[in-house]
Structure formats: C-alpha cells, structure tokens
Amino acid sequence: xxxxxxxxxxSLKANGGSDLHLKAGAIVRLRISGSLKILGKERMSADDMExxxxxxxxxxxFDTLVQxxxxxxxxxxxxxxxxxxxxxxxxxxxxxxxxxIPVDIPSLEALKLPEVIKDFTNIHRGLVxxxxxxxxxxxxxxxxxxxxxxxxxxxxxxTIEDPIEFVHKDKKCLVNQRSVGQxxxxxxxxxxxxxxxxxxxxxxxxMRDLETIDIAIHAANTGHLVFSTLHTTDAKETIDRIVGMFxxxxxxxxxxxxxxxxEGVISQRLVKTKDGGRAAAxxxxxxxxxxxxxxLENRDYEILDALFDGKDIYGTQxxxxxxxxxxxxxxxxxxxxxxxxxxxxxxxxKLQGIGKGALKIEKDPSxxxxxxxxxxxxxxxxx
Numbered sequence: 106x107x108x109x110x111x112x113x114x115x116s117l118k119a120n121g122g123s124d125l126h127l128k129a130g131a132i133v134r135l136r137i138s139g140s141l142k143i144l145g146k147e148r149m150s151a152d153d154m155e156x157x158x159x160x161x162x163x164x165x166x167f168d169t170l171v172q173x174x175x176x177x178x179x180x181x182x183x184x185x186x187x188x189x190x191x192x193x194x195x196x197x198x199x200x201x202x203x204x205x206i207p208v209d210i211p212s213l214e215a216l217k218l219p220e221v222i223k224d225f226t227n228i229h230r231g232l233v234x235x236x237x238x239x240x241x242x243x244x245x246x247x248x249x250x251x252x253x254x255x256x257x258x259x260x261x262x263x264t265i266e267d268p269i270e271f272v273h274k275d276k277k278c279l280v281n282q283r284s285v286g287q288x289x290x291x292x293x294x295x296x297x298x299x300x301x302x303x304x305x306x307x308x309x310x311x312m313r314d315l316e317t318i319d320i321a322i323h324a325a326n327t328g329h330l331v332f333s334t335l336h337t338t339d340a341k342e343t344i345d346r347i348v349g350m351f352x353x354x355x356x357x358x359x360x361x362x363x364x365x366x367x368e369g370v371i372s373q374r375l376v377k378t379k380d381g382g383r384a385a386a387x388x389x390x391x392x393x394x395x396x397x398x399x400x401l402e403n404r405d406y407e408i409l410d411a412l413f414d415g416k417d418i419y420g421t422q423x424x425x426x427x428x429x430x431x432x433x434x435x436x437x438x439x440x441x442x443x444x445x446x447x448x449x450x451x452x453x454x455k456l457q458g459i460g461k462g463a464l465k466i467e468k469d470p471s472x473x474x475x476x477x478x479x480x481x482x483x484x485x486x487x488x
Contacts, residue, residue: 106153106156106157106160106161107157107161109147110157110161111182113125113127113133113144114182114186114188114203116135116144117135117203117205118186118205120135120137120142121137121138122135122136122137122142122205123136123137123204123205123240124136124202124203124204124205124240125188125202125203126141126200126201126202127149127154127157127200127201127202127203128149128154128195128197128198128200128201129149129150129151129153129154129195129197129198129199129200130148130149130150130151130197130198131148131149131197132144132145132146132147132148133145133147133149138377138381138382138383139375139377139383150198151197151198151199154198154199154200154201155198155199157199157201158170158192158199158201162178162180162190162192162201163176163178163192166178166286169286170192174193174194175191175192175193175194176191176192176193177189177190177191177267177268177286178190178192178268178286179206179268179269179270179284180203184208185208186205186208187205187206187208187270187272188203188204188205188206189203189204189206189268189270190202190203190204190268204240206270206271207245207271208272210248210249210252210271210273211245211248211249212249212252212253213249213250213253215249216242216245216246216249216385217384217385218246218249218385218387219387219389219420219422219427220420221389221391221419221420221421222246222250222371222387222389223253224369224391224420225250225368225369225371226250226253226254226257226258228330228368229305229328229330230325230328230329230330230366231325231330231331231366231367231368231392232321232322232325232331232333232363232366232367232368233250233330233331233332233333233368233369233370233371234312234332234333234334234335234343234367234369234370234371235247235332235333235334235370235371235372235373236334236335236336236337236338236339236340236342236343236370236371236372236373237336237337237338237372237373237374238336238338238374239336240375241373241374241375241385242373242375242385243334243373244270244271244310244334245271246371246373246385247308247332247334248270248271248273250332251264251273251280251306251308251332252273254278254306255273255275255276255277255278255280256276256277257277258277258278258305259277259278260277260278260279260305260306261278261279261281261302261303261304261305261306262278262279262280262281262304262305262306262307262308263280263281263282263283263299263302263304263306263307263308264280264281264282264283264307264308264310265283265285265289265292265295265296265299265307265308265309265310266282266283266284266285266308266310267284267285267286267292267310267311268284268285268286268287269282269283269284278306281302283295285310291317292309292310292311292312292313292314292317293314293316293317293320296309296317296320296321296324297320299324300320300323300324300327300329304329305329305330306329306330306331306332307321307324307329307330307331307332308331308332308333309321309331309332309333309334310333310334311333311334311335311336312333312334312335312347314350315350315351318347318350319351319359321333322359322362322363322366325366326362326365326366335347337372338372338374339372339388339409339424339447340370340372340388340390340408340412341405341406341408341409343370343372344363344367344370344400344405344408345405347359347363348360348363360400360401360403361401363400364397364398364400364401365397367390367392367400368391368392369389369390369391369392370388370389370390371387371388371389371390372387372388372389372390372424373385373386373387374386374387374424374445376428376431376437376441376445377437377441378431378436378437378441379435379436379437379438384431384436384437386424386427386428386431386445387422387424387427388412388422388423388424388427389412389420389421389422390408390412390421391415391419391420391421393411393415393419393421395411395415396408396411399411409423409447413426423447424445424446424447425446425447425448425451425452425455428441428442428445428446428452429442429452429455439456442456
C-alpha cells in the first residue's frame with residue numbers, strides 16, 4: 106500500500122496537481138488546475154483505505170480517527186515533498202485528501218499579490234485575517250507574509266496550526282510552530298498559552314470557535330500582531346461572522362473591539378487564467394478611519410463602497426476591481442470575469458465603459474479584431 110501511495114503522490118507532483126483524492130471503492134483522482142482528473146483504472150478498496158491509515162499513515166493516532174471519524178495530519182514523503190492530509194469516514198469506508206505543501210515558501214512577488222499586502226508585514230499590533238473557501242490559497246498567502254517578516258524583522262513568531270503546513274526556519278526571527286493534537290490540545294489552549302510566551306506575532310491557523318476568536322481579539326488588543334484565517338467569502342461577511350458568533354449582549358463590545366484592532370482582511374478567490382493555470386482575485390480591506398467608523402456603527406453594508414473608493418489612496422479593492430485588473434493585464438478572459446463577478450450586471454456596464462470604475466479599454470487583449478467583447482451570456486437571474 107505504501108508503494109502505491111508513493112506512486113500516486115509522485116504522479117500528483119509530476120502533473121503539477123494540488124490534491125490527491127483516495128476513496129474506498131473509487132478510482133484515484135488528481136486535482137489539476139482546479140479540475141479532478143482520473144488516474145489510471147485501479148480502485149481503492151475499503152480494506153486498502155483502512156490498511157493505509159492503520160499501518161502507514163496514522164499508526165498511534167488510528168484510534169482517534171476511529172473515534173472522531175476524521176483526522177488532520179502531515180505526511181512527509183521526502184525532504185522536498187510534504188502533504189497536508191485529511192482522512193475521513195464516509196458511507197463506503199474511508200476517504201483521504203492529500204494537499205501538496207510547497208517546501209519552498211513563495212514570496213509575495215512570486216505570488217503576484219497586490220503591493221499593498223506588504224503593508225501588513227510592517228504593522229506591530231492588531232488583527233489581520235486571510236479569508237476564502239477551502240483551496241483558495243489562504244495558507245500560502247499567510248506563509249509568504251510571515252516569511253517576509255522573518256526576513257526583515259527581529260521578532261518572536263508563534264504559529265498554532267492543524268496541521269503544520271509550511272515549515273518556517275529561524276532567520277531574523279525566532280519561530281516556534283505548534284501542531285494541534287501533537288503539540289497542544291486545541292487552538293484556544295495554545296493561544297492562551299502563547300500570551301505568556303513573549304510573542305510579537307501569533308499565527309492562528311483557523312479561528313474555528315468563539316473562544317479562539319475572543320482570545321485572538323484580546324491578544325491583538327494587548328499589543329500583539331495576530332494573523333488568522335476564516336472560511337468567509339469577503340470582508341463584510343468576515344465581520345458579520347465574527348460579531349454574529351457572540352451572544353447578542355456581547356456583540357456591541359466585540360464590534361467595538363474589532364473596529365479598534367482589525368488592521369486588514371485579505372479575501373481570496375482563485376480564478377482560471379488563459380494559460381490554464383489559476384490566479385488569485387483578491388478583495389483587500391485595510392484599516393482606515395472610515396472603515397473603523399463603519400464597523401463601529403454597524404454599517405457593514407457600506408464597506409464595499411469604502412473599499413472601492415479607497416483603491417487609489419489606500420490600496421483597498423473589491424473583487425470586481427481585482428477581476429478587472431486581471432483582465433486588463435490579459436491574464437483572464439471575459440467568461441471568467443462574468444462567472445466570478447460579485448455583481449454581473451454592474452460588471453457588464455464597467456466593461457462597456459459605463460459608470461464608476463469603468464474599464465478604459467474596448468477590446469479583450471487576446472481577442473481578434475473582429476471579436477466584440479460585449480457578447481455576454483444571458484444572465485439567468487435577469488428577466
């Protein structure tokens with residue numbers, strides 16, 4: 106079984122894929138450029154999946170997998186190949202997903218992220234959140250931010266992750282990385298302990314529960330710089346999710362604290378590029394007097410306009426602005442814009458040069474002269 110697993114993982118790397126999917130009773134699949142591709146004809150049996158977990162992958166933690174029905178851990182193939190693994194039970198037996206973790210941490214420049222994100226590496230206290238759906242590149246962005254700090258600052262960094270993905274070596278910073286389940290019982294326990302460990306920067310892999318969120322905000326309030334992630338789609342939903350997790354009697358207090366400590370929200374979506382790869386379309390919230398006031402006064406519905414208006418001054422931007430930037434640089438086509446736009450009808454007007462934030466080009470950079478960029482698919486939501 107281990108030999109088969111190694112073959113599958115090497116195929117994943119050789120094909121430039123991101124995830125290996127194993128399922129009892131199913132053919133092995135690889136995720137390549139966002140799509141699942143079948144690998145060969147061999148099926149994994151229920152016994153294969155149980156043997157793989159019990160004898161090779163989880164070993165002394167197999168009882169935890171049986172009890173909890175799922176388990177997160179890291180699998181190291183060799184010094185240049187590490188994978189984040191989720192093993193879980195489903196109706197036909199066990200399934201597993203292996204997400205490849207780059208050994209070399211990419212720079213912010215290599216990821217082609219907006220310049221304004223570098224500003225978050227120069228702040229000394231507060232809360233910075235990276236959000237998006239699973240697989241949108243949150244961990245990679247956070248790793249690049251921490252690596253830049255590690256290169257340029259003299260700080261103590263503590264990371265609390267489940268499991269540890271990118272390994273940060275000590276450079277100018279001292280870095281302590283703790284894995285939930287192996288080095289600590291929970292995010293909240295490790296975060297509470299971190300406050301007594303003289304940290305400058307704390308990375309919380311995910312703010313999963315109310316207790317962790319409360320301690321993270323407290324840590325930011327007491328002079329620490331806290332980075333974390335949430336599975337939210339944009340800045341407004343992020344703020345609503347955090348506030349909404351608290352009892353109604355506590356929400357005004359949390360909103361006031363959040364308005365004070367929230368330094369930024371980086372919300373990511375991966376979109377397909379013309380060359381078959383993927384690029385990050387990023388909404389960026391950066392703390393400004395206006396943003397702070399909107400959060401404090403529960404006017405979250407105005408945040409999108411504030412991000413739009415702050416692009417030239419503060420570097421903030423909406424998803425639709427990010428999509429237009431990618432399009433104007435020739436990296437994505439019109440179908441991708443319309444499939445991913447927050448407001449497709451408004452985006453049509455911008456592409457036609459109408460309204461605030463309209464695009465100032467008339468042709469798709471990749472289109473033939475006779476192609477008209479204003480041939481859109483009918484919006485099913487419009488009559």
